[in-house]
Amino acid sequence: MLKDLRNRHLSGRIGGLVAVCSAHPQVLAAAAARAKDDGTLLLVEATANQVNLYGGYTGMTPSDFADQLTRLATDGGLAPGQVMLGADHLGPHPWRHLPAREAMAHAEALARAVVAAGFQKLHLDTGRRCADDPRDRLPVKTAALRAASLCRAAESAAGHFHRPSPFYVIGSEVPTPGGGLGQNGVVAVSDPQDLRDELADYKEAFSRAGVDQAWERIIAVVVQPGVDFDDHRAAVYNPSAAAALSAFHDRLPGAMTFEIHATDYQPPSALTQMVRDHFCLLKIGPCLTSALREALFALAHIENELPGLSHRSNLMAVMEQLMQTHPEHGNIHYDGTGPERQYLRRYGLRDRIRYYWPRAEARQACEQLMHNLHRPIPHPLLRQFLPDLAGAIAVGSLSPAPEAILQARIRSALAPYADACRHQADTA
Known part of the structure; x- marks a missing residue:
């Protein structure tokens, strides 16, 4: 071709x-x-x-x-x-x-x-x-x-x-x-x-x-x-x-x-x-890894709202710590105040956070997040944090498994x- x-x-x-x-x-x-x-x-x-x-x-x-x-x-x-x-x-x-x-x-x-x-x-x-x-x-x-x-x-x-x-x-x-x-x-x-x-x-x-x-x-x-x-x-x-x-x-x-x-x-x-x-x-x-990051962060917000979890992934905090500890792909590219740089680390369209997903700490946090969300996710939390996918999950055309949610957002x-x-x- x-x-x-x-x-x-x-x-x-x-x-x-x-x-x-x-x-x-x-x-x-x-x-x-x-x-x-x-x-x-x-x-x-x-x-x-x-x-x-x-x-x-x-x-x-x-x-x-x-x-x-x-x-x-x-x-x-x-x-x-x-x-x-x-x-x-x-x-x-x-x-x-x-x-x-x-x-x-x-x-x-x-x-x-x-x-x-x-x-x-x-x-x-x-x-x-x-x-x-x-x-x-x-x-x-x-x-x-x-x-x-x-x-x-x-x-x-x-x-x-x-x-x-x-x-x-x-x-x-x-x-x-x-x-x-x-x-x-x-x-x-x-x-x-x-x-x-x-x-x-x-x-x-x-x-x-x-x-x-x-x-x-x-x-x-x-x-x-x-x-x-x-x-x-x-x-x-x-x-x-x-x-x-x-x-x-x-x-x-x-x-x-x-x-x-x-x-x-x-x-x-x-x-x-x-x-x-x-x-x-x-x-x-970057637009594809940004979609992945969006879905992971949405799932992390859902995780934070779920009661009864003994060990949370703290994904966003883990990624923030990684990017500050190893600034070669993050901080050195950003200007502005501390909060402005934090915003760009998390949400910048260049998606420099993608450089950090292969690190062991990031992989462990993602695995913990996936483990914690292999349970029924309340529909109100899906509507709040994943409104584009909540309807498909509700009618059964999309699996509520976190891995399926990640795939759906990337494919979109x-x-x-x-x-x-x-x-x-x-x-x-």
Whole structure:
């Protein structure tokens, strides 16, 4: 399906594909269930910060993550050919504090490891500065040469480990991982002329690196159609602002289509129009883990109201303590007073709390919460804290088990993306 997206759009059979960028088992289980129901491809991508040779913030190597996804997909009833694993932001970003030569050595080692582990779609993200790069924006030609080096490492690994040749995504105009909307809330749309020049630089770099054959397997280029988000709001897609970029889709070389990052929190109508306008590879992550967090916090509020519990999870307090004790993903990113920073830690749309769910204390608190709520939950508490699900639980169409509630909330967040991609394929 990946390599056919562009042809579908050129022939008028509009459709898209959602890339789920998360490592949380609950999110992946919900995505697998939706893919099974729709009969579509489950595309899951792990960032170089989440999963790498040193464990990332999840503690998983590429092979660990591949094994986890295989288990979840099998448990969800998906066939092996219905699952694709991708590497997101594959490049020097996690090691950008090092000189470029060292950072790229780590990135190339990761490229070989993800191919060995069975990753089939690689996003080559080399547009960010390393420690010894000029302070201005990294030149596109430099980013292209580094992407070609990563591609060469991946191609070599595919041959060595007898893996299928990977598909690639290129582009230097990549939003900040996890949302990077500026203070004015305005997002500059990619200029088609700049994009044309950028593609020429990448093609030349691939040729110089001796990986011309991989150029035909570049299935997308990352562009910015004007969508992004920060902790408070999302910039909603504006079709008129992206019209010139959309029109350039017909001029993309080979099998390339548009890949869009940071599409989290877009309204359903915007998603439908984005896919119609050829922005058809939609990457999401924080909006799904945010939905998970919303459901967990709602269940924690219910737990606090239930009488007779001898041992409560204290989930919200546990997470707050974790984020303050280990501020590398939380406090250092937030300005303001103590209460303002606490608010952002809990409710910011960037959902930095997602970095902390793999920690032992968080897992223990979640397990205690699930244990405490495996009992009939009074309907008034469901109406108070889960009003969107209370009716379905009351009539028996949704199980009152806490795990089912988590899955329902995540699937609700995923639904507009899957519907936008599927609906237009069916009606075009």
